[in-house]
Amino acid sequence: MADTMPSYIGRSVVRREDNRLLKGAGTFVGDMKLDGMLHVAIVRSQLAHARINAIDLDAARGVDGVALALAGADLKDVLPPISGMQVTAPKTWRDGMDPRIEIPDQTLVPHDKLRYVGEPYALVVASDRYIAEDAAELIEGDFETLPPVANAEAAVNADALVHDHLPGNIAATLHAKKGDGETALETAPRRLKRRYFHHRYAAMPMECRGVVAEYDSRTDSITVWSSTQVVHWVRREVANALDMPEERVRVVAPDVGGGFGGKGHVYPEDILVAYLAKRLGRPVKWLEDRHEHLLNAAHSRDNLFDIEVGFDDDGKISVVKNYFLVDSGAYSPVGAAIAGNSIAHFMGPYDIPHYESDCKVMMTNRTPNAPYRGAGRPEVAFAMERSIDLIANELELDPAEVRFRNMIQPEQMPYAVGLPYRDGVMIEYDSGDYPEALRKALDGVGGLDAFRKRQKKALAEGRYLGLGLGCYVEGTGIGPFEGATVKIDSSGKVMVATGACPQGQGHETAFAQVAADIWGVDIDDVVVTLADTSHVTMGYGTIASRSAVTASGAIQESSDKVKEKVFAIAANVLEASESDLELRDGSVGVKGVPEMSMTLKEVARAALPGWIHQRPEGIEAGLEGTAYYEPPTVTWAYAANAAIVEIDTQTGVVKIENYVEVHDAGTLINPAIADGQVKGGLVQGIGGGLFEELSYDEHGQLMTGSFMDYLLPTASDVPPINVIHSETPSPRNSFGFKGLGEGGAIAPPVVIANAVCDALKPFGAELNSTPVRAEDILNILDAGAAAAE
Amino acid sequence: MTASRTISVSINGEVLTGDAAPRMLLADFLRDVLGKTGTHVGCEHGVCGACTIIVDGVAARSCLMFAVQAEGADIKTVEGLADGDDLHPLQKLFSEHRALQCGYCTPGMLMTAIDLVESNSSLTTEDIKVGMSAALCRCTGYEGIIKAVTAYAEQVHGKPVRQESDNG
Amino acid sequence: MKPPPLDILSPSSLIEALALLSEHGDAARPLAGGQSLVPLLNFRLSRPEILIDLNRISDLAFIKDGGDHIAIGAMTRERTIEENELVRDQAPLLQEATTQIAHLPIRSRGTIGGSLANADPAAEYPAVALALEIELVTQSVRGERRIKAAAFFEDVLTTALEPDELLTEIIVPKAPPGSSSAFVEIARRHGDFALAGVAAQITFANNAPADVCLAVCGAGSTASRLTTAEEIILQDGVGVEAVKAASAAAAASVDPMSDLHASADYRRRLVGVMTTRALEKVVQRAAVTS
Incomplete structure (x- = not known):
């Protein structure tokens, strides 16, 4: 990096996206209007499980303005299904996980059988959406209702099969093991056995x-x-x-x-x-309208855990065994990736010698389940972090103490977990100080001792305060790769394109910061193009807390290629040695000789093909480079959370007084953006912990098909949130970056559950499923009161 | 089907005319007929607030009005806030306080906030939280929005926003 | 989610509107603020052929001082009611309940007549109407009727209105001297329909309740008066024990439904809690004003 320019990485540069979005001048898909454009309405199943006998399109086809009406049968031989394996895993992972994976392909519009409420079976194309919906209403289907496979647990022994070729409704089984769980459990002085359920909710972006x-x-x-x-x-x-x-x-x-x-x-x-x-x-x-979105856009979470933990009288955990079911709905668009994440993240920041995990990914007559912010991690964080609190209860230790006793210590870094990650590499936590994060989180809520005193005093006054903790680690910046193309044309601007596809993360700004530092140019001289396949030949996209690491890596590597040319050409023009050159303030110049330099614009012109070029022998024309960054493996972000709640014992309502997350995502590109990412995630987690739920009845009908029923958190539901960023650089990339898009959403459900249980400890409360409902809290209070009598 | 009618509305001070069938929602009329796509649609049942605009001086959901009902109305949308390149004070505060990420809810948030602040000179922090709960944001976690709206209220009314709630 | 084909007629006078309603019968539905009806239309759960839009009938939007009562036009926006000084001074229960309806941009359009005629059991206004013994004036081409709130709400989303009738005016008795009131509700989130809400107004004479009006929303097929609870307060006063007994009676008297957001048991329990909180607030406010 150039010495003469301020570094942009680490600064809360104002987002370049803001101006257009604030003016309503952004362009979302819905804003697009093309000449002669037609509009589609999709007809979706109202039955969870049904055989299609016939679909009658005649009435729809007769509606004025309808250009086309189709059912699955019309497309059966025309369009292939989406492969069940949109994401594939490397052999090394398969070896470690012993997976049996038969993810069904997803037919775009089924012609034979419908598998969830919301699945498309016909469509209408018309001159406008109103007319398309009018015609869609006239499409009549003759269906034979089949018994629904209502949920994952029912799926195990159901006679009905969601997919005829998947006996037992099993789409995948995974098995992972470290040490000897069986023996460890037998010899453990104490054991905890529990069932946990993490309910179904979803990403729910404001734009469908x-x-x-x-x-x-x-x-x-x-x-x-x-x-x-x-x-x-x-x-x-x-x-x-x-x-x-x-x-x-x-x-x-x-x-x-x-x-x-x-x-x-x-x-x-x-x-x-x-x-x-x-x-x-x-x-x-x-x-997609909001009703369709609730029915049809992927749902997430929805896991059932049976766990056993072995520990000793000091609370030291020797073994965790878990068996869990993923309710994957009717398809599993990202295969067994979520379950793989769950298995890999279960032990979190704890040093646990023995581990065994068995998982079944179940097909049910529900909306397909795909990754949503956290993707398998909130579920296991719930199971692990609840277990720790229960161990603490049993031993009459503070839950914080049990965490400290089990945490991986900073001197153990890098820490080998003993399981393969999804990228096939054996997991090794790369850096961080987990106990310090928890200490800071406790300090953030006023200190543990001070809180326990306050809690005691409040209890004497009949008020129930609780402290909830939750820690996690998160593999971020996963491969397989990201692509970037960097160009400098005769405008002298550095043009960066990557396969990253932002949805509000401020990538245009963040990657401009990264590229400006790589090139030592003013940020305004960096042009960033994203989410357009015409600008990068191969790309992967923005999922899985990966873009900061992977796209930056690709920008770095493609820039390195271009820099080689820039230096070679500049050396030729300036008649200097390449090793004497440096990038400074948008120019290439001879170190220590300010007057000997040429601007990137001049270098770009010198690099042009043709008669007047100034390239040295062997240097190809043009300043353009493409690279596909393949990260060695993931980087490990981590966090500790602490929250204080107060329970209204009359209504059961939980009030979060204060929420703190100490989050470490390595070096931050733009701290304000990072802060917004973590806070936004936390509020989604709070939503999932308290409000949001996709509910089905026993017939497989989704009961939450509108925003009247699916409750997102609002401005008045959000507690004061303090995010403390610690920045332990990752040794796995030259920037020290780790990913942070998902982290915030992981802990809140279990933090809230733990806090509520802590508050209601006098009543012997256990809340082992989400969401935390006011009504359930009242039932706990009642049961506790009855027991006391 | 009933015939389209010609509707004239004043949008950000400019009278615009377009055709709409009686059932056409005002949000669709603004976006698809008049090309004012700054107003977004997030739920079409009045909950999310993305389509909030100001109709005859008050914030309202444009997905819960028909275009024909807006005949002759004075409408303000997000497109009318900035003066060329010069952002409206609230827009500047939104950027400063990181009150937006994806920007989808932002137009509705801005219009909701402007009505909230300009119609009440004695807002408390709690009033702002409750007032802004009229619109949903899925990205920010609301902190930046509350800060920006609070700062705007202080600018507009020239006094600090009080912390305490005034109900009770 | 687009409304089904329909026509919208926009009368500018009540007479015109009544004639249209009479002419089109069941095919037509009046459109007031539209904050409940339009979502149903967008979901195509309601399919009138014709909407008679009342929003251009300026004669139906008013708040008038009628001496012992306030007369409010059916098309008066909730937001206007909430900001109106006469309402704030003379019908504070109505004012407080209004501030708790949904959100400000919804109250910008929503009307008192629309809400009462919609008769959602979880809505605030029907409970206030029952508590304050509001009178509802209806008009049709056949003439005018005055219906007491107690006779107006018949079932879920069902009222005493005939298909050709419009609710035109709401007669709100002014709060008597010595009275104090409160509207409290609990919802999953602020602005959602109440899981339970209680409207309370007590008139005190010689420091004792002389008239007690309590009504509940969210806990049955319609809003309802909590008559047993009222009697307890009337007889035993507003001491801790009486409030407790009244709240228990309130909870026992309702017959709530279970849904996604709350079981019947939980709602019943919340009715008790809301009754307590409403009564406590009333007492606290009475102390401040006396």
């Missing part, structure tokens, strides 16, 4: 999904604008389905109104809309 596609017959090419986190995946699947070269498919995610994982894989509509645009020769738009 949407797709616009336009086909150009002259070039036989198609452009798809999708509200997605993964433009390159969408391109791959569209090209595959339409049998087109990827080069002829351009996928762009314009401004995207939140994603949080919910837009992190390819959905049937991404392909259907592209197909319709090509078939009809007119631009086609589909916007």
Whole structure:
């Protein structure tokens, strides 16, 4: 990096995205209007499980303004399903996990059988959405209702099969082991056995999904604008389905109104809309409405754990065994990735010698389950962190103390966990001080001793205060790769394009900061292009807390390639040795000789192909480089959370008085953005802990199909939140970055549950499932009061 | 089906005219007919607040009004806030306080906040939290929004926003 | 989520509106503030062929001092009511309840007539109407009726209104001298429909309750008066024990439904808690004003 320029990394630079978004001048998919554009309405199953006998499209086809009405049968031989394996795992992971994975492919529009409420079975394309919905209402289906497989537990022994070729409704089994769990459990002085349930909720971005596609017959090419986190995946699947070269498919995610994982894989509509645009020769738009989103956009969480923990009289844990079921719904778009995350993250920041995990990914007649902010980690953090509190209860130790006694100490870093990560590399926590994070979190809520005193005093007054703790580690910056292309043209600007697809993370700003530092240029001289397949040949996308690490790595590596040329050409022009050159303030110059330099603009001109170029022998024309950064493995972010709650014993309502998270994501690019990411995640976690729930009845009907029923947290539900960032650089990349997009959302459900149980300790409270409901708290109070009599 | 009508509305001081069937929602009319896509649609049942605009001086959900009901109305949308490149004070505060991430809820948040602040000169911190709970944000966790709106209230009314609640 | 095909008629006078309603019968539905009806239309759960939009009938939006009562036009916006000084001074229960309806941008459009005619059992206004013994004036081409609140709410979303009738005016008795009131509710989040809400107004004479009005929302097929609780307070006063007994009676007297947000048992329990809190607030306010 250049010495003469201020470093942008580490500064809370104001976001360059803000101006357009504040003015309402952003472009979201819904804002797009193309000449002759048609609109799609999708007809979705109202039954959880049903055989399709017939679909009658005649009435719909007769509606004025309808261009096309189709059912699954019309597409059966035309469009292939989406592969069940959108994400594949390396062999080394498979060896460690002993997986049996048979994730079913997802037919875009089924013609034979419907597997969840919300699954598409027909569609209408019309001149506007109103008319499309009118026609959609006229589509009549003849269905034979099948017995629903209502949830994961029921799926195990259900006679009904969601997919006929998956006996027992099992899509995947995973098994992982470290040490000898069986023996350790037998010899453990004490054991804890519990069942935990982490309920189903979802990403719920404020912008629902949407797709616009336009086909150009002259070039036989198609452009798809999708509200997605993964433009390159969408391109791959569209090209595959339409049998087109990827080069002829351009996928762009314009401004995207939140994603949080919910837009992190390819959905049937991404392909259907592209197909319709090509078939009809007119631009086609589909916007998911909120009802559709609740029914059809991926749900998440929904895991049932049976765990056993062995520990001694000091609270030291020797073994954790868990058996868990993932209710994956009718499909599993990202395969067994969530379950893999769960297995890998279960032990969190604790030094546990023996571990065994068995998992079944179950198919049920529910909406498909896919990663959402946290992706398998909130679930296991709940199981682990509740267990620690229960151990503390049993031993009459403070839950904080039991955590300290089990935590990996800083001198144990790097710490080998003894399990493979999803990337196939054996997990090694790279850096950090976990006990210090917990100490800081406790200090953040006023100190443990002070709180216990306050709690006691309050109890004497009949008030119930509780302290909840929750710690986790998070593998971030996962591969397999990210792509970036860096160019400097004769404008002299540094142009950076990566496969990252932001949904509000401020990537345009953050990556401009990274590139400005790499090049030693003013941030205003960096042009960032994101989420457009036409700018980067191969890319991966923004999921899994990965872009800060992976896209920065790709920008670094592609810049290195371009820098080589820049130095070679500048050395040629300046008649200096390359080793004497440095980047300074948008120029390349001879170290210590201020007057001997040329601007990047001049270098770019010197690099042009043609008669007047000034390139040395062997240096190709143009300043352009592309690199695909393949991280060695993940970096490990971590956090400790502490929150104080007070229970209204008359209504059962939980009031969070104060919430603190000490979060370490290595070196921060833009602290204000990082802070916003963590806080936003925390509030989603609080939502999941207290309000949000996707509920099904016994028939597999989703009961929460509107924002009247699916309750997102609002401004008045949010407690004071303090995020303390510690920055332990990761040794795994040159910047020291770790990822932080998901972290905030991981801990709150268990922190709240632990805090409530702490508050209600006099009543012997145990809350081992989410969400934490006021009503359940009253029941605990009643039971406690009855027992006391 | 009933015939479209020609609707004239004043949008940010400019009278605009377009055709709308009776059932067309005002949000769709603004976005699809008049091209004012700054107003966003997040739920179409009045809960999320993304489509909030100011109609005849008060904030309202444009997904719960029909275009024909707006005939002759004086409407303010997010597009009317900035004066060219010069952002409205609240827009500046939103950027300063990191009150937006994806920007989807932002137009509704801004219009909700402007009405809240400008219609009440004695807002408390609690009033602002409750007032801003009229619109949902999924990104920020609201802290920046509350800070920005509080700062705006202090600017507009020239006095500090009180901490205590005044109900009770 | 787009409304089904429909026509919207926009009369500018009550007479015109009543004629249209009479002419179109069941095919038509009046459209007041639309904050409950339009979501139903967008979900296509309501499918009137015609909406008769009352929003251009300026004669239906007023707040008038009627001496012993306040007369409020049915199309008066909730926000106008909440900000109105006459209402604040003379019908404080109505004012306080109004501030708890949904959110400000919803109250910008929502009307008192629309809310009462919609008769959502969890809504605030029906409970206030029962507690204050509001009178509802209806009009049709057949003439005018005056219906007492107690006779108006019949079932979930069902009132005594005939299909050709419009609710036009709400007669709100002024709070008597020596009275004090409170509206308290609990919802999952601020602005959501109440899981339970209690409207209370007590008139004190010689430091004892002389008239007690309690009504509940969110805990049955309609809002309802809590008559047993009222009697207890009337007889035993507002001491801790009486409030406790009244609250228990209130909880025992309701017949709530279970739904996603709360079981019947929980709602019943909340009715008791809200009754206590409403009574405590009333007493506290009475002490401040006396």
